[in-house]
Amino acid sequence: MSLLLFTSSCDTELDITPSNEVSEEKAYETLDACESALAGVYDSFTQGWFAHYANQYIFYMPDIMADDAYVSSTGNYNRFVTAYQFTVDPTSTYTKDPWANTYSIIDNANALITGVEKFPDSDRKTSLLGQAKAIRAYCYHYLIRLYAKPYSIDPNAPGVILRTVSSIEPMPRSTVKDAYALMVSDLTWAATNMKEGTDKSYIDKRAAEGLLARVYLDMGDENAITYAEKASAGVTLLSQELYTTEEFSKVNSETLWSFVCTLDDRQSYLSIPSFWYYADGGYYDADNKLVYKNVVDGYSSLRVSQSLADIFDDADVRKKLFPKVDNKPNEYLRYRSGILTSKLRHVGGQIGIGAINYLRASEMYLIIAEVAADKANYTKAKQALNTLRKARGLGDYFGTDANLADEIQQERRRELFIEGHRFFDIKRRKGILSRYTTYDATKPAANLKEGHWHGVYYKADDDKMVLPIPQDEINANKALSSADQNPGY
Amino acid sequence: MVELDLAATPAAVGSLTHKENLVSYLGRLNYDYDSKYYLSLSARRDGSSRFGASNKYGNFYSIGGSWRMTEEAFMEETKTWLDDLKIRASYGTNGAKDGIGRYASLGLYATGRNYNGVPGIAHSQLANPDLKWEKATNFNLGIDFSLFGRLSGSIDYYIKKSVDQLLDRPLAPSTGLDVMTMNIGGLKNTGFEFALTSVNIASKDFTWSTTLNLALNSNKIFDYPDDYTVSGTKIWTNGYSLYEFYLKEWAGVNKDNGDPQWYVDVKDADGNVTGRELTNDYSKATFYKSGSALPKAYGSLTNTFSYKGFDASFLITYSFGGKVLDTYEYYLMNDGNRSGYQMIQEALDSWTPENPNAKNPIFIPNNSNNSHNASTRFLHKSDFIKLKNINIGYTFPKSLTQRISLDELRVFGTLDNIYTWKLDSDFKGWDPELGGVSGVLSNGGAIPLPRTILFGLSVNF
Numbered sequence: 008m009s010l011l012l013f014t015s016s017c018d019t020e021l022d023i024t025p026s027n028e029v030s031e032e033k034a035y036e037t038l039d040a041c042e043s044a045l046a047g048v049y050d051s052f053t054q055g056w057f058a059h060y061a062n063q064y065i066f067y068m069p070d071i072m073a074d075d076a077y078v079s080s081t082g083n084y085n086r087f088v089t090a091y092q093f094t095v096d097p098t099s100t101y102t103k104d105p106w107a108n109t110y111s112i113i114d115n116a117n118a119l120i121t122g123v124e125k126f127p128d129s130d131r132k133t134s135l136l137g138q139a140k141a142i143r144a145y146c147y148h149y150l151i152r153l154y155a156k157p158y159s160i161d162p163n164a165p166g167v168i169l170r171t172v173s174s175i176e177p178m179p180r181s182t183v184k185d186a187y188a189l190m191v192s193d194l195t196w197a198a199t200n201m202k203e204g205t206d207k208s209y210i211d212k213r214a215a216e217g218l219l220a221r222v223y224l225d226m227g228d229e230n231a232i233t234y235a236e237k238a239s240a241g242v243t244l245l246s247q248e249l250y251t252t253e254e255f256s257k258v259n260s261e262t263l264w265s266f267v268c269t270l271d272d273r274q275s276y277l278s279i280p281s282f283w284y285y286a287d288g289g290y291y292d293a294d295n296k297l298v299y300k301n302v303v304d305g306y307s308s309l310r311v312s313q314s315l316a317d318i319f320d321d322a323d324v325r326k327k328l329f330p331k332v333d334n335k336p337n338e339y340l341r342y343r344s345g346i347l348t349s350k351l352r353h354v355g356g357q358i359g360i361g362a363i364n365y366l367r368a369s370e371m372y373l374i375i376a377e378v379a380a381d382k383a384n385y386t387k388a389k390q391a392l393n394t395l396r397k398a399r400g401l402g403d404y405f406g407t408d409a410n411l412a413d414e415i416q417q418e419r420r421r422e423l424f425i426e427g428h429r430f431f432d433i434k435r436r437k438g439i440l441s442r443y444t445t446y447d448a449t450k451p452a453a454n455l456k457e458g459h460w461h462g463v464y465y466k467a468d469d470d471k472m473v474l475p476i477p478q479d480e481i482n483a484n485k486a487l488s489s490a491d492q493n494p495g496y
Numbered sequence: 497m498v499e500l501d502l503a504a505t506p507a508a509v510g511s512l513t514h515k516e517n518l519v520s521y522l523g524r525l526n527y528d529y530d531s532k533y534y535l536s537l538s539a540r541r542d543g544s545s546r547f548g549a550s551n552k553y554g555n556f557y558s559i560g561g562s563w564r565m566t567e568e569a570f571m572e573e574t575k576t577w578l579d580d581l582k583i584r585a586s587y588g589t590n591g592a593k594d595g596i597g598r599y600a601s602l603g604l605y606a607t608g609r610n611y612n613g614v615p616g617i618a619h620s621q622l623a624n625p626d627l628k629w630e631k632a633t634n635f636n637l638g639i640d641f642s643l644f645g646r647l648s649g650s651i652d653y654y655i656k657k658s659v660d661q662l663l664d665r666p667l668a669p670s671t672g673l674d675v676m677t678m679n680i681g682g683l684k685n686t687g688f689e690f691a692l693t694s695v696n697i698a699s700k701d702f703t704w705s706t707t708l709n710l711a712l713n714s715n716k717i718f719d720y721p722d723d724y725t726v727s728g729t730k731i732w733t734n735g736y737s738l739y740e741f742y743l744k745e746w747a748g749v750n751k752d753n754g755d756p757q758w759y760v761d762v763k764d765a766d767g768n769v770t771g772r773e774l775t776n777d778y779s780k781a782t783f784y785k786s787g788s789a790l791p792k793a794y795g796s797l798t799n800t801f802s803y804k805g806f807d808a809s810f811l812i813t814y815s816f817g818g819k820v821l822d823t824y825e826y827y828l829m830n831d832g833n834r835s836g837y838q839m840i841q842e843a844l845d846s847w848t849p850e851n852p853n854a855k856n857p858i859f860i861p862n863n864s865n866n867s868h869n870a871s872t873r874f875l876h877k878s879d880f881i882k883l884k885n886i887n888i889g890y891t892f893p894k895s896l897t898q899r900i901s902l903d904e905l906r907v908f909g910t911l912d913n914i915y916t917w918k919l920d921s922d923f924k925g926w927d928p929e930l931g932g933v934s935g936v937l938s939n940g941g942a943i944p945l946p947r948t949i950l951f952g953l954s955v956n957f
Contacts, residue, residue: 020517021552023545024602027499027512029617031603046616047609054609054618080862085834094864096779107669114672115619168670175622175671208612267612460862475779477669482726484668496779 035122038131044119045135048142049209051112052266053274059086061108062266062363065149066279066427067309068105073429074442075315075420080460082343083308086282092461093471097478097496105153106477109146110170116143118173130202134211137197141210143171144190144197145218145365151186153474154493157434158183158225160468165491168484177486180476187226194219198234207262208362213238214264217366224374225435231378232387238263239371244398247324256280256352256361261368273359280351281305281358283425285342287349290333297332299342303353310345313457314444315424318417324400325421345458350425364426369395373419380411392418430472437467470495499607510608516598519543532567536560536586544593544629548601551628558588558634579642586636591629596662600677601627622667622676630662630679649692656685659719666727681720683738687713690795702803709795715739715788726783729821729870729936737788739934741819744781746873747774754847754858756831756867759784778866786872789935792817796884805893811885816919820878820931823938825924826870831856832863842924877920878928878935886911889954904956913945 024030035041052062070076071091078091090101119139126132147167156164162184169181169189197215204211210218217238223231243260258265268278275281285307286299311329316339319326328350330340339346354361372395379388385408392415393403399422406414419432433440442459455462465472475496481487500511522540536559543553562584565571571578603623609616635655642648660679667673690710697704715737724733731742747757758781761769775781794815801808828840846856857867867873889908897905916927926944931937 021519021543021545022549023515023517023599025512025599025604026515027510027607028599028620029605029607031605031623034605034617040617043615043617044605046611046614047605047618048616049611050609050616051618081836085836089864092864094866096866096869098869103669107672110670111619111672118619168668170670173619173622173672175667175673175676177668178670269613272610272612461864479666479726480668480670483666484670485722 035119035125038123038126038129038135041119041123041126041135044115044122045138048112048115048119048139049266051108051115053277054108054111059104059108060274060277061105061112062279063277063282064101064105064108066363066425067282068101068153069427069430070425071309073433073440074312074456074459075424075429076309076311077345077442077459077461079308079310079343079345084306086306086308093463093465095474097475097481097492102475103477103479105474106150106480109150110168113143113146113170114173116140116146117171121172133200134202134204137201137212137215138210140193141197141215141218144193144222147186147190148218148222151183151190152225152431152434154476155183155186156468156473157431157437158187159227159435159437162187165493168480177484179486180491187222190222191219194222198237207258207265208267210264213242214366217263217368217371220371220374224378227378227381229378229382232375235371235374239368242368244368244395247398247400250324250399251327251349253352253354253361255350256354256363258362259364262362262364263366263368263371265362265364265366267362268359270357270360275359276305278305278353278359278361279363280353280361282307282309283348283351284353285347286330286340288330288333289340291335299340301356303356303358305353305358307342307347309425310343310458311348311424312459313339313346315420316346319421320401322400322402323421348425369398369422373415373422376415376418377412380408380415383408385411388415395422434467434472439467440465440472514598515545517545530567532564534560534562534564534584538588542591542629546593546596546598546600546627547629548625548627551601551626554591554629554631556589556591556631558586558590560584560586560588577644579645580640580648581642582640584636584638584640587634589631589633591631592658592662593629596627596664596677597621601625619672622671622673624676624678626679627662627677628660628679630658630660632656632658646695646698647692649690652689654685654687654689658683663732664727665725681732681734682718684716684718685713687711703801705800707796707798707800709797710793711795712793713790714792715790730789730934731783731785733785736785737790739789741786741789741821741872741875741935742783743786743821743875744778744869744871745784745786746871749847749854749857750774750776751847751852754852754854756857756865758782758871776865778869778871781871784872786875787819789819789821789878789931789933790817791815791878805891806889807891808888809886810883811887812881813884814881815929816879818878818928818935819875820923820925820928820935820937821870822874822876822923822925822931823870823936825874826868828924829856829874830863830868831858831865832860833866833868835862840924876923876928878923878931879919880928881917881919882929883914883916884912886914902955902957904954906954908952908954910948910950910952912948912950914947 034044053060067087068090071078071087078087089095089099095102116139123132123135150167155166164183165180166183166186168178169185194215198212198219201212201215203213216234220231220235220238245259245261287301289297289299292298316329328348329346330349332338332340372391375391376388388411389404404414416436441464442456442462443464444454444456446464447453451462473493475493481489500509520540520542524538527535539557541553541555562582565581565583566578601624604621605617606620607617609618636652638650638652640650659682661681661683663680664675665678665680666675693705693707695705717732717734717736717738720732720734724731726742729741729743731740745759747759750757755776757774757776759772760775760780761782762771762773764770797812799810827834827837829843830837843856845854846859847854887910889906891906918928925937
């Protein structure tokens with residue numbers, strides 16, 4: 008018979024927290040801790056679980072899911088191809104990731120709002136709260152325009168999951184209208200209570216006003232004009248000399264909100280310019296080989312169609328954003344067979360350094376013009392439009408009032424290309440997304456616009472103009488069933 | 497907090513410390529009477545830092561007994577042929593905590609999420625203060641026997657039930673988080689294990705013995721709180737294995753036009769499923785339970801030979817009844833959906849009007865019909881028989897080795913991973929076992945095990 012008895016004299020030291028993570032209790036203990044949480048919210052734009060960061064989905068998808076830009080048919084590293092082709096299904100990367108990554112930002116913003124609300128009122132608190140709300144609204148604005156029908160077509164259409172607290176509770180889809188109500192509420196609070204800041208890498212009063220103008224634009228609400236005017240008041244538009252330089256990719260005179268990337272903290276090959284930019288220019292050498300100038304390598308797998316390059320007048324400073332081959336004024340610079348644009352650049356020739364302007368004053372004038380024209384206030388519309396045109400080297404608009412709305416959309420294409428707008432603009436304006444010069448339903452591969460290799464022709468209310476709700480969401484969110492899936496998927 | 501991981505500039509340095517505590521109290525009582533009856537009792541109390549504040553501790557116990565029947569008086573006559581017969585049974589509980597994160601119960605914010613030179617934190621984990629020990633109840637009944645001095649072995653029957661299973665439950669992506677470690681549901685493993693050793697030939701110079709191991713196992717979830725949860729390519733639901741595949745079902749190639757086909761449920765007006773039909777649209781296809789990754793029967797067969805100083809052993813392992821999903825085929829058999837990716841020879845058998853019975857759908861460059869997406873097209877049986885190891889050696893006679901003061905000198909050669917017979921001819925990979933427990937062959941671990949030859953010298957002195 009044997010008896011063994013061990014006792015341990017070590018007493019309970021069983022409460023252990025990790026050394027490199029902060030526990031929930033401490034994360035919002037002081038305002039300083041909240042500032043760290045705020046940095047984490049911004050950083051979440053460049054944090055992804057799979058192949059891409061949230062900011063890539065926000066900035067690339069609306070352009071390559073449209074007519075002016077596309078994914079190179081070769082040398083594309085299989086990135087964004089299914090999104091370009093509109094062949095995504097509920098389990099695709101390009102269905103799930105934009106959703107999951109953006110909601111990750113929203114969750115951090117929600118946690119910050121809850122965490123900071125308990126502090127007594129102060130300027131610091133207002134700044135933190137305003138930024139968190141504005142970023143939350145910015146994220147919902149992206150999601151609602153991608154995963155639901157546009158406000159201008161059906162505000163009562165099913166929207167997205169409108170979470171306002173950090174929680175895992177099952178939650179159903181609310182409507183498009185509900186999302187816009189939340190965004191207006193968040194941004195109005197931010198625009199009213201915040202102060203103007205000097206560091207444009209953080210959202211301030213002006214940035215909130217600009218974002219609010221964008222939201223009101225979708226609603227066709229005249230408040231868009233009010234806030235766009237506030238946001239752009241006193242802001243100098245970027246000069247013609249600087250517009251086509253790397254100054255565009257820095258915090259510049261017309262920046263309202265910018266995302267700054269530094270030597271220590273940048274996305275290198277996964278930075279925004281890396282997918283577009285390849286070289287400033289080029290020439291043919293003695294052996295008739297194309298030699299590129301000022302190459303800063305990157306993925307360079309996204310291109311613009313010549314059909315976009317052709318809508319710029321020669322006097323337009325923006326025409327220079329489509330470099331030509333030296334001494335060949337009729338030949339656009341190409342790499343992997345598609346036309347390059349030097350609009351978004353790496354600064355100082357170092358990949359990934361610079362700032363991405365998430366919001367610029369130029370867009371404000373276009374918002375004012377669009378809403379004013381829709382309300383038949385043609386004087387105001389033309390005044391805003393011409394302010395921008397003049398800044399870009401063009402003369403005043405001399406067409407008819409009836410054509411003004413279309414011209415404003417053309418101006419949006421010229422000013423805002425590859426900044427994440429085109430797909431959403433077509434939806435809002437109830438237009439047609441066409442990659443064809445002339446469309447023939449019986450010949451889907453014929454008459455494609457230059458560079459495009461997969462034709463699509465969709466009306467703004469087509470099922471395909473809305474991405475499916477990710478299957479993972481429907482599976483894990485008990486408030487959803489397959490009946491909640493968007494039609495056509 | 498002083499770790500370097502938290503610093504914003506410079507961003508390229510880091511440091512962190514991991515810490516975990518386990519506090520245990522345990523006691524054991526062993527009793528044997530007359531080398532015939534054995535009884536063993538144990539109890540323990542464990543506390544782990546991994547669990548929630550009020551659930552750190554778990555209490556576990558076990559009781560076991562065995563009876564050496566051959567020692568009994570009434571077994572005297574059997575002693576001529578029955579060398580040993582022991583019956584044993586045990587029942588006990590134990591706790592499991594492995595496989596979960598060290599800080600799995602805490603709500604956490606990851607550091608290093610810096611912006612513009614400011615050190616940042618971002619939500620990485622939700623708190624689960626209810627997280628506690630996974631408890632397993634094990635019942636085992638076994639017989640050990642030895643007959644004729646030649647045949648020996650054991651048979652075991654077991655029932656292992658785990659409750660409050662520690663699983664990473666997938667969260668809805670709208671929560672901003674990926675998974676949450678929770679105690680959910682139970683898992684029951686029941687089965688038999690057989691081990692049989694036979695000394696086939698035992699003469700002066702030559703012996704040959706064979707050992708066969710066979711395990712039969714059934715794995716089922718019970719008490720799962722939801723109807724089902726989808727986790728990756730698997731589904732967790734009552735009555736099915738923890739590794740039950742949940743995939744769209746491939747229905748072959750349309751012989752008229754080469755389209756890929758999958759099954760889709762047909763529903764009546766009330767939503768009840770009345771049958772199924774074919775579709776060439778991947779997003780419309782229905783998900784079905786497609787079989788478990790776990791094998792139903794597996795084990796090994798070893799043959800050992802010795803002749804004078806030589807010895808040789810051959811080890812064969814086998815597995816039947818499991819499934820493996822070869823995600824490499826999404827790329828290697830992509831029918832043009834991933835233009836530019838390397839493909840394999842089997843992809844050449846694709847549909848054309850001249851080859852309407854081809855195994856693979858029509859090949860279209862820059863294809864967008866999703867025929868390469870996950871489905872039972874790439875789910876195969878993982879059945880295999882492997883010649884796993886051959887070991888041949890020679891031990892020098894003691895008379896020789898003792899002259900150089902060595903007790904034993906053996907020279908040997910070993911060959912490992914010699915050959916795998918893959919029993920599903922549709923499986924195109926190297927080795928179905930590389931799919932692991934979850935039965936998924938993917939980018940991470942599909943490098944086949946190399947065949948290795950080892951020569952060695954074993955010396956005792």
